[in-house]
Amino acid sequence: MAVLDSPDPEPPPRGFLRTPHPVGLAWALLFFVWSMMPSLLPRVWYLQGVATGLSMITGYAIGVLIAWVIRRCGVEPEWSARTKRIGWWTLAAAAAILVPLFLALGSWWQQIIRDLVGVARAERSYYLLVLLIAVVVALLLLAAGRGIRAATAALTRLGGRWLPAPVARLGAVVLVLVLLVVLLNGALYRGLLGVAEQSAEAADHGTAEGVEQPQVPERSGSPASAEPWDSLGAEGRTFVAGGPSAERIAEVTGVPARTPIRVYAGRESADTVAGIADRVVAELERTDAFDRRVLAVVTTTGRGWVNANVASSFEYVAGGDTAIAAMQYSFLPSALSFVADRETPQVAGRALFEAVYKVWAARPEERRPKLVVFGESLGSYGGQAAFASGPDLVARTDGALLVGTPNFAEPWGRITADRDPGSPERLPVVDDGEHIRFASRPEDTELAAPWEFPRLVFWQHAGDPITWWSFDLAWHRPDWLREPLGPDVDPGMRWIPMVTFWQVTMDMVFSADVPAGFGHTYGPEAAQLWAKILNPPGWDAAATQRVENALRGG
Structure with missing residues (x-):
């Protein structure tokens, strides 16, 4: 200025x-x-x-x-x-x-x-x-x-009264810059962040309308759980109380089902992120989650949110023979965490996956469940922190669904940058799609080359500003604006220095206030992707459609 x-x-x-x-x-x-x-x-x-x-x-x-x-x-x-x-x-x-x-x-x-x-x-x-x-x-x-x-x-x-003019000028500029940094990044930043965290912590004690304490032992927060209902946080209570029952899964899929396991620990359950992760593992062991067919490790967003469509469709497709492990690592809403705290999601993602992986890897191979990971937005970002690269993701999991990944996430960034020549940035092809595939729509995963197991999907809409926002937009035209635009992006969009940066920045504010399939709203189509990733025996397109209808309230 x-x-x-x-x-x-x-x-x-x-x-x-x-x-x-x-x-x-x-x-x-x-x-x-x-x-x-x-x-x-x-x-x-x-x-x-x-x-x-x-x-x-x-x-x-x-x-x-x-x-x-x-x-x-x-x-x-x-x-x-x-x-x-x-x-x-x-x-x-x-x-x-x-x-x-x-x-x-x-x-x-x-x-x-x-x-x-x-x-x-x-x-x-x-x-x-x-x-x-x-x-x-x-x-x-x-x-x-x-x-x-x-x-x-x-x-x-x-x-200038005591110093040569050039020295006085340089000193004045440095002093003003230091004062601005101290004000904005010091007292003002920390003060506002502290107030926001206190406010968010107070709000975290509330419970969404219609959410009731589960009574089945397969859920954290139930009478059988070591995690008190009141300790789970607002999003944690919503998560463990939600999802389909065994009866509902059987009704929709037409085959017998089990009651899905959902374990969770709140931010107040331990003093450290590692301590919270240990409590999640204890809940997995209490519920015999390691004896289920598929075990999912989820990194949440902000104050503990899990996408209900992604979680429930996973349980439907796997017949309820599942366990989902998640935890709350912050009181801050996702928007504030996105700006102010990008370290904690990574710490949490690593802590939870490594804690689960340690117990999982210690079991005999024939008695291990399939181990998958999923997460959305900051959850995808934090969850990826447990892996050094795309090959590491492939080597240590049996599948993944990473949704609406922010542009600063790794190894997403390296995987995208190293895509096969000729494939677009918005839908990269990696190693001919052998294990890792990108999709804006479920059909985008259909490539000519065979899709080997484990299967990993990065689900990202062409019009999702969370995925495409970066500081580089201010002065550098990205490949996704050089290449043909996605079908859900206005064909009149052009990259303009600085202007596009501010436009996409504002797009993020209400990026989830659009129908499923656009922006940062990822909905029932998750069922199609889980069906491809897990490939359960006897599953067909009609079963997927029934799951999508159930998720839409049908």
């Missing part, structure tokens, strides 16, 4: 701080136009206003920086008063034409995206407020940037 208007430390001329830079304004107008272009998902008008405001101030800063560089190169044209007036009127005329035109086009493009993902159309007149919000956001950030520049200039003048 310190470059806004001028990075020179000398005192600005009178009125300078009140006069916008014409080159900066021209670039801000250009970025305004670009910000209206379609992105991955439909956005509500106020989020569009924020994205547009961020784009405008970014464009303004770029324009001012370019003007400053040109001046530093010795090019300082002397414009006449008449030329300046013509320039200002030309800029005003361009704004008068382009702003309403692209507000209208932007609202129209948003309706197209809404139709594409099956979301109800919005009132287009709200887009008139986009400009107001964008201007307010841009002005606030401009004021902040100018404030930082003014503080730097004042410190430079103060230091």
